[in-house]
Amino acid sequence: MIEDSFLDGNSIIHNMDPRLRIIIAFIFSFLISISQQLPTLLLGLTVAILISFPVYWSNHRIQKKIIFVNKFILLFWIFLPLTMDGQPIVLLGGLIVSKEGIWLAAILTLKMNVLLLVLTSLVVTIPISLLGKALQSLKLPDKLVVLLLFTYRYIFILEQEFRTLQVAAKLRGFEPATNLHTYRTYAHMTGMLLVRSITKAKQLQQAMVCRGFTGRFHSLSDMALKSVDWMWLGFFICCIAGLGGVEWIPR
Amino acid sequence: MHIAEGIVSAPVLVTGIGVATAGTAIGLRRLDYNHIAEAGILSACFFVAGLIQIPIGPASAHLVLNGLLGILLGWAAFPALVVGLLLQALFFQFGGLTTLGINTMNLAVPAVICRYLYVYIPVSTRKWKAVSAFLCGFSGVGLASLGLSGSLAFSEENFAEVAALVFLSHIPIMFLEGIITAFGISFLTKVEPGLLPAKKTISVPALFQFFTIFRKKEIS
Incomplete structure (x- = not known):
């Protein structure tokens, strides 16, 4: 973890x-x-x-x-x-x-x-939320700050997702070794992780647009x-x- | 694939910061708000994939996947890697604030080169597509470790041996990355072909397009 x-x-x-x-x-x-x-x-x-x-x-x-x-x-x-x-x-x-x-x-x-x-x-x-805010007020590009916060948010979720894939592979008797089968399996797992994360990204994008996201996180405290x-x-x-x-x- | 803080010299650090800033500026220009969630999640995805230990002979290595990231994100690989590397510095103290620039340069420049390699290698059969994807993964890590050893060697002439050792120790990882990238690309071609950039043929307008990188364009 x-x-x-x-x-x-x-x-x-x-x-x-x-x-x-x-x-x-x-x-x-x-x-x-x-x-x-x-x-x-x-x-x-x-x-x-x-x-x-x-x-x-x-x-x-x-x-x-x-x-x-x-x-x-x-x-x-x-x-x-x-x-x-x-x-x-x-x-x-x-x-x-x-x-x-x-x-x-x-x-x-x-x-x-x-x-x-x-x-x-x-x-x-x-804390990361404060870091994002601080970087924003240090005049770093808004897009970069938003990217940082999204990345941070999703690291933990995707890691969970990857553990699930690993458990599934293990239950099917997969044992890592130095051979092409292992590499193919890992490549497919990475690919699957990518495909699933893109689906998540699209959902996230739509949810954000619905809530009026314009590319900046606003903060109440100055x-x-x-x-x-x-x-x-x-x-x-x-x-x-x-x-x-x-x-x-x-x- | 990180340079720790305190090892490389000022000229190398400043070069890294300059190149990384320029690349990130271009990447952000070409990344619009509709794709920012996608880039963020891809960046997280590579952060996680980088933690996987893959057996290679008696040892194990972790994936870098900058070639694959470059193919998928193009110039947006720069901001994605800046963010990923900053989080790695904060989470695990791999690299740090001062080496953020040079580490980004070493990983993102090969990533962007891989994008152009992938898009412009004219292949049509499945076999040759796999070969070109292998080449992208291989050169992604290959160029990155060249950059890593180069930054060590340019910092201090006495680092030459350590730099050579660093480069040699990455050779097996280059092959590993090539294989993983080839399988990964073939998987994505079958499952989600819309993620991959369209192949282009080299023509005079295409060469011209290379020099208009500041044009605002969506990532594909």
Whole structure:
């Protein structure tokens, strides 16, 4: 089953304006992903830990995410020290482990963890309906926002539909293996899923037209920056300026 | 088929954002409100199909299906993939905000190429139709993994080995996708032929039409 991994809770991060969170997360992540210096990354890590602490405190699912991302980085720890030229540290039976490789792998690990914390604490804490509204008021095309909301809405329904198809196949004695029969079966299942979803889409379209849908979801509440949001904005402008300063001002 | 955040360099990220924005703009222009529910559901459908684990030898792989998505949606594959990838970033932290552009570029550019391949390969018999569909699925993933390894290799010269490994490990998946796409297209031809785009022949007006992509047009 797909888990809606939205991190709910009621922390100071959750109460921040979603538009602000999206913009800050984007600028902050971009700065971190292009930075090369260790002090910048360490400063970024400190800020990331600070802002993810309230979320982490109220929700323990975040731990699973951190472990997952760090499993992926293992690939770089295996390859980079062995393939990168540089000062050898250890010789492992003919293979040279280079200092530069280990350094690069460490920098990447640090970056990925900072980015994960920023993404999970600032953006994954926005419920999807609020995300759609925030993106709409950030002047993203209406069509894209509507597309996002439809896609989100139907992921769970279609997954259920696919499970049904899988159960039906299993009851008929289908066992996946490496052969053409398996691939044909999966292709037909995917095709059936497509055909059924198109039928659903047409029904949905007609229902929406009947209810006067003109391509925009209207919302009753307006988004306005509160005084606490201005304080957050000030805090993050300082952080971003600090990161930029540490990265680019020559010492 | 995602680049994680923090790995690729600024020029690659910016290129990705540029190409993805342009493609999404074209896709949205050509997607009218009558078909938006359809595009949304197809995008959800590919999100779900991407979770299926298919056995391939001792290991298993998950489907990408960007070739099939491209055939069905054309340029609207760009917005559909942006949305799908954003949701994957939010749900599973595959990719992220900064790599949304480059990931979209790597998957959607091959998808659109597949649409043109499918529409303009002049085939009439069933066998050759299957071969052309195989080619679409194969090149969909093939070009996408080329883009993926390319973005790694352009970011940092020391990633060359990892990039090569990424590309080589996708070769079996290319064949798998080709086979699945061929069967999928033949299934749709039998069950719901209205979903598939009409075949066209290459002519001078058709070539000209390629350059008028900003024309507003419904998806078919």
